[in-house]
Amino acid sequence: VDAQAHPDAAALVQSLIIDVPDFPKPGILFKDLTPVFQNPEGYAVLIEAFASRYRALDVQAVVAIESRGFLIGAPLAQSLGLGLSLVRKHGKLPRKTFQARYALEYGEDHIEMHIDTVQPGMRVVLIDDLLATGGTAGAALKVLREAQAEVVEVAFAVELAALGGRSSLGVPVFSLLQF
């Protein structure tokens, strides 16, 4: 697949996303990205869209949020020749971590990142699949602040713009598709 030659990456990715009404609960329109990952050309152009952007921004590491963020962050890091730092749900990382809590619709959860995975001053891009309220990405930014990372940008395949997550994050936000 020649992803670089693709005229409109966003249109191809958009055409592959399936909207699922009322999942996981009534009133939520779930954006199912699994068909994008399943389609060789769609997956390749998605990754290349991010790679071409961050090749130009002098990024030193890719940080990805569990778990769908890993599916974008891992091939992106490889494409950029960079390492991948993982932000995981609590209890998964075996060594000392920075932690941050974030609100869920009911209750709260927390995420973690190993304290030595990002060095102070390192220029990083933070990746997740989808920006909704921004709670998840906001928590990831909190641990990156603790690590004293320089967050160049937070990037998503999909942004649900009406939820206003972008303005809550306080760092530059890039999304390939907005709904």
Ligand code: AMP
């Ligand atoms: P939030 O913390 O509200 O920005 O939610 C972002 C996380 O929840 C992302 O990691 C998404 O994978 C998932 N998510 C939230 N809303 C949706 C949606 N409508 N469709 C698909 N995934 C969603």
